Every structure is written in structure tokens, then in C-alpha cells.
Amino acid sequence: MAHFVKAKGILSSKNGMNLYRGCQHGCIYCDSRSLCYQMNHPFEDIEVKENAVELLEDALRRKRKKCMIGTGSMTDPYMPLEQKLGNMRRALEVIRRYGFGVTVLTKSDGILRDLDLLQSIHEQAKCVVQMTLTTYDEDLCRMLEPNVCTTARRFEVLKILRDAGIPTVVWMSPILPFLNDTPENIRGLLHMCTEAGVYGVVCFGMGLTLREGNREYFYSRLDRLFPGLKERYVRTYANQYEVSSPRSAELMELFHKTCEERKIVHSNDRIFAYLSEFEEKNPQLSLFDT
Numbered sequence: 316m317a318h319f320v321k322a323k324g325i326l327s328s329k330n331g332m333n334l335y336r337g338c339q340h341g342c343i344y345c346d347s348r349s350l351c352y353q354m355n356h357p358f359e360d361i362e363v364k365e366n367a368v369e370l371l372e373d374a375l376r377r378k379r380k381k382c383m384i385g386t387g388s389m390t391d392p393y394m395p396l397e398q399k400l401g402n403m404r405r406a407l408e409v410i411r412r413y414g415f416g417v418t419v420l421t422k423s424d425g426i427l428r429d430l431d432l433l434q435s436i437h438e439q440a441k442c443v444v445q446m447t448l449t450t451y452d453e454d455l456c457r458m459l460e461p462n463v464c465t466t467a468r469r470f471e472v473l474k475i476l477r478d479a480g481i482p483t484v485v486w487m488s489p490i491l492p493f494l495n496d497t498p499e500n501i502r503g504l505l506h507m508c509t510e511a512g513v514y515g516v517v518c519f520g521m522g523l524t525l526r527e528g529n530r531e532y533f534y535s536r537l538d539r540l541f542p543g544l545k546e547r548y549v550r551t552y553a554n555q556y557e558v559s560s561p562r563s564a565e566l567m568e569l570f571h572k573t574c575e576e577r578k579i580v581h582s583n584d585r586i587f588a589y590l591s592e593f594e595e596k597n598p599q600l601s602l603f604d605t
Contacts, residue, residue, distance in 0.1 A: 316359060316360040317360065317361040317362075317396055318361075319365045320362055322367055322370060324374075325374060330382050331384075331385040331388055332371065333389050333392075334363075334364055334367045334392055334402045334403060334406060335390045335396070335402075336361070336389070336390060337358045337359060338358065338361070338394055339359060339394040339396060340391055340394055340422060340423075340463040341359075341463075342460045342461075343532070343533055343537075344489050344533055345529065345532075346529050347529075348528050349528045351527070361394070361396055367402060368405045371384075372409045372413075375409060375410070376413065381415050381593055381595060382416070382593050383415070383416040383418055383441065384415050384416065384417050385590070386406075386417075387419050387421050387445065388420060391420075391421050394463075395462075397425060403429065404428070404429050407429055407433070407436065411432060411436045414440060414595070416436065416594065417433075417443075418445060419442075419445065421445070421446060422446065422460060422463045422469065424469070430475070430481075434481065437482075439595070441592075442481055443484060443590055444476050444482075444484075445483070445485070445486060445590075446469050446472065446483060447485070448470075448485050448486070448487055448504050449466070449487075449490075450500055450504075451466060451495075451499070452500065453466065453467055458540050459494075459495075470511060473485070473507070473508075473511035473513060474511050476511075477511055483513045483514060484513060485504075485508050485513050485516045486517045487504055487518045488519060489523035489524075490522060490560060491523060492522060493544060493560075496561075498569055501566055501569050501570055501573070508579055509577045514579075514586070515581060515585070515589070516579055516581055517583055517587075518567075518581070520559060520563060521559060521562065521563040522560050524557055525552075525555070525558055526556060530554075534549075
């Protein structure tokens with residue numbers, strides 16, 4: 316389902332944008348379901364900002380200084396609906412035309428549709444693709460993230476982007492207590508990151524956040540997929556917002572040690588600085604948009 320609205324603006328104060336509100340991927344842990352975001356429609360009834368691309372063009376035309384434009388923090392821009400509407404592709408065309416950089420966070424191989432535009436943006440400025448990897452276990456991935464390509468396919472996408480010259484960052488998140496909080500999972504994901512030549516891995520800890528709205532949905536899915544696990548969560552964490560794995564210290568040590576050995580950047584601050592740093596290489600290219 317989808318409904319269309321006229322948005323008043325598109326860029327946040329930090330130059331982030333969301334072309335849609337809601338998501339079709341069905342990830343059982345999604346924080347964007349939280350009531351604090353004041354989404355006044357069902358999460359799977361996607362709100363389409365029908366004038367988003369026009370607002371973006373107007374905003375970029377007015378900007379005095381080039382910068383990185385980010386998307387994907389609240390809604391995956393490459394959910395199935397995007398393949399029909401093409402708003403993300405149109406937005407990338409505008410970003411390229413005005414010579415800005417872009418960073419995109421996604422779980423979807425749908426981003427490969429726009430590989431030509433990502434390369435073109437990176438030739439004149441900077442493009443970074445961020446991809447979420449949650450679990451090395453393909454069967455578990457299909458349960459946790461049911462309506463999007465699995466980790467193995469995302470690994471292939473990361474390698475395609477590497478070969479196309481597009482730098483990548485991985486979000487290793489969330490690590491769910493009693494499900495994927497194992498040394499084997501951390502090693503498996505970091506092996507993929509090494510093979511794919513990622514710049515860095517973002518990790519905020521071994522756990523997840525649970526807020527009102529998000530917590531209820533997550534627990535309902537635990538009841539359906541992993542009988543008895545909800546009760547274990549309630550006993551262990553009650554209504555805590557930050558839910559940390561009992562193995563957190565051990566797994567974080569493994570994470571940092573492995574990244575250090577494999578020359579993968581693992582400082583969140585350093586990665587976010589890299590993502591926000593605009594680089595202009597060939598500004599004249601933006602004048603010859605085709």
C-alpha cells in the first residue's frame with residue numbers, strides 16, 4: 316500500500332532526506348516503528364512525498380556550499396515501491412546535476428539499478444554506499460529481514476560496488492541477544508567486510524534499542540518465530556530502552572581486534588566524519604548532465 320502527500324521540505328538541518336515514510340522490508344527489529352517518530356499511518360502503508368525531487372532541486376539550487384546528501388536513515392530508499400516509482404533515481408540525477416555528493420544506507424540490491432549514477436556522482440564528487448549486515452546465517456536472515464535480499468546477496472552487492480570504484484561502509488546492526496550474538500556471527504560478517512574491501516564498519520554495541528511501538532512489534536514477531544524468547548527478553552530486560560547482549564564485552568573485543576587486524580576502520584566518529592566530508596574532484600562534469 317502507498318499514499319501520496321505534498322511535503323513542505325525535504326532536507327534536514329544535516330542534509331539528510333527521506334523520500335518515503337514507512338518501509339516494506341518487514342525487519343522485525345526496526346526502530347523506525349517507534350511511536351516517538353509520530354507516524355500517523357500504518358508502517359507498511361508507505362507515505363510517498365510526491366514533490367520530494369522538486370523540493371530537493373530547489374534546495375540544492377539555493378545552497379551556497381556543496382555538501383554530502385544522505386538518505387536511508389529512517390526508510391530504506393530501495394524498497395520494492397521504489398522500483399515502480401523511481402523517485403530515488405530522479406533524486407540522484409538532481410544530486411549529480413548540481414555537483415553534490417551522496418551517501419545511501421540500504422539493505423537492498425535494488426541499488427544496483429542506479430550504479431551508473433552512483434559512479435557518475437563519485438567521479439565528480441563523492442558517493443558512499445552504506446549497507447546493513449545483521450547475520451551471517453541465511454536462514455536467520457530470512458526470518459529477521461523477510462522482505463529484502465539476504466546477507467549473501469548484500470555481500471555480492473558490496474563486491475560489485477567495490478569493483479565499480481564505489482567506497483562502502485557496513486552497519487553491523489542490530490546484534491540481537493540470544494539470536495545472533497555469537498563469535499561465529501561476528502567473524503562471519505567481518506570476513507565478508509574484509510573480502511568486499513569496505514572502508515569501515517559501524518557498530519554501536521552488541522544489542523538493540525526497544526521503544527514503545529518498536530518493542531511491541533518485535534515481541535509479536537519473537538512469539539511467532541521463536542516461541543519462548545519473548546519471555547526471556549522480558550525477564551532479562553523488562554522495559555529497558557537499550558538492550559545489550561550478555562556477551563557484549565567479549566563480542567566488542569572480538570569486533571575491534573578483528574577490524575584492527577584487517578585494517579577496517581572501526582571508530583564510529585571517524586566513519587561519520589568520512590561520510591560527511593564532501594570531496595569535489597571534477598566540478599565541470601556537473602555542467603554536462605545528459
